[in-house]
Amino acid sequence: MDKATIGGLASGVALLVIAVFVAPGSKFSAFWDTASAAVVVGGAIAATAIAFPVVALLKFPRVIKKTLQPNALEAAPVIAELVGLAEVARKDGILALEQKTEEIEDPFILLGIQMAVDGIDSELMEELLRTEVDSVAERHKTGKMLLDTLGRYAPAFGMIGTLMGLIIMLGNMDDPDAIGPGMAVALITTLYGAIVSNLVCLPLADKLAYYSKREVEIREIIVRGILSIQQGDNPRVVEQKLKTCLPADQRGSDEMADAA
Template sequence: MDISSVVGLVLAFGLILASIMMGSAPFSAFIDIPSGLVVIGGAIAATMMCFPLKIMLGSPMAMMKVFLNKPQNPGSLIETLVSLAETARRDGLLALEGRVEEIDNTFIKMGVQMAVDGTQPDVIEAIMRTEMESINGRHKDNKAVLDQLGRFAPAYGMIGTLMGLIMMLSDMSDPSGIGAGMAVALITTLYGAIVSNVMFMPWAEKLNILNKQELTSLEIVIRGILSIQSGENPRVIQQKLETFLPPKARASKEGA
């Protein structure tokens, strides 16, 4: 569970609700189902026209990663790679075949298996970087869906407001109802701003951060596997890979 995402979402909606409660207007004045349908339904429909159906169907799972992500710890990756390097240095590269089953990370497992099979270093790097680019592409597609939802929601909020104003101005026989009609017309703009700035846009940025973290982890693995295959000293490999860690994290590992 990503605590910052949960706390941020609850805090954002909580502040909005608290502000409504402190105001003079009743809470029911901020509830309008047709306005919600225009904003949410319209944004989803417009986004569906931008992307293939396969990407749209996969976007809900990507949204869940905002709250249920489990980022890879670069420090543990480095420890695993250094341990593999020590085995290869001591017993030879073929000895890594006996450790393949104990490796949980599928990307490391793929690289180790290719190294054990005697695959050329440039081929290993090409395959692993292609896999890395494929993962990055899928993540960018998911972020793009949220970006478009964030852009379309305010636009459909404005469309709903214009629709409400047209319906209100088409019947001016009762001036006392103009104020209430104007309030209902503005609700769609409010809904569009809320779902865009509280949900879709922040979620897109969180997916972008998670993608950067995963790409860093994949880069660590690629460089580690290539270093192991070339027979570099495990201590040198550790120092090389720890350059991806923040200075404080490196200091804590050295002091451990």
């Protein structure tokens, strides 16, 4: 579970609620209107459904899950695992890795090792692995587009709801006492649109983009590592190749000294 995402959402909602309660003369009930919420949320979802095919929409729950439960892989442990596999291949031969497949948890590493054991040509293997990486990046891109689209349409429907409220209010100008409350209800819809967009949809889209970039980078490390193992590189060489993908402060003391 991504604590920053949950904490950020909870903090944002809490700040808004606190602001309502501490503002002089404000009432919490004045900030809730079911019709306004329906216009913003329902309208944004409807517009997004028009913009995307059903296949993409059905994957939306997985998109949300990705922002809350990202891939747990980290670069350093992945490099350590690949170096360990390189040591086995260097010592006992590439076919010895077949005995290690049951210990490999990550499906992408397992796929690459199985192809290496099967003796697939290195160029073909690289093409297949990079195609898989591109496929993951494309799926994440579609997910971000979904969230961006929701974030773009929510304020628009907030404005639509406000215009609807103003029309209703102006149609009842014979009652001066209803003008103030009517204006307040009309503006609530704009508020809802801004909150849904800027507190939920757009931040989640940015979080998904961050995790997508990180996952693609780690998969690129895996591709380089597996190709290096297949070529029979020394485990030390494999380690040095892969550590160049890490920031200088994560590469180890030798390379940190070089970087300095």
